[in-house]
Amino acid sequence: MEVKSHFAHVNFNVTDLDRSIKFYKEALGLEKVGEVNHPNGDFKLVYLSRPGESFQLELTWLRDHPQPYELGENESHLAMRVEGDYDAIREYHRQMGCICFENESMGLYFIHDPDDYWIEILRHKD
Numbered sequence: 001m002e003v004k005s006h007f008a009h010v011n012f013n014v015t016d017l018d019r020s021i022k023f024y025k026e027a028l029g030l031e032k033v034g035e036v037n038h039p040n041g042d043f044k045l046v047y048l049s050r051p052g053e054s055f056q057l058e059l060t061w062l063r064d065h066p067q068p069y070e071l072g073e074n075e076s077h078l079a080m081r082v083e084g085d086y087d088a089i090r091e092y093h094r095q096m097g098c099i100c101f102e103n104e105s106m107g108l109y110f111i112h113d114p115d116d117y118w119i120e121i122l123r124h125k126d
Contacts, residue, residue, distance in 0.1 A: 009047065009056040010078055012117045013069050017044060017061040019114045024048050027098060027111060028080060028119070030057060071116055079120035086123045093121070 014020040024030040033056060034047035042063050047056045057078070082089050093099050093111050100118060102109040110118045 007055050009058045011058040011060055012115065013060045013062065014115050015066060015068060016114060017046060017059060020059050021046060023113050024057065027093060027096060069115060077110065077118040077120050079122060081122045081124045083124045
């Protein structure tokens, strides 16, 4: 049997949902495209994406988990390609104070969100 699939979303658990939504909007231009609220307030899911794209970032907020999440060594990460002036975008991220690692020889850098999830930033492929 051949199984065909496609990526739907990746999940990051966050401690402050509003702060995370703001970060992803400012740093990467992601917009809220969906939301799920548990009836008794135990959790909230917010889905972010770029207009016209199907892949989503799911942010999960759990009421009973206010402490930071243990992320290990940050070897797991999300990678995103940016459109436009790569160097200007990198400088914008530098001014935001969110660059946590750069490898100029490989043409990439990482930013980290308010919960310290790492996002690899790559040039757009032409």
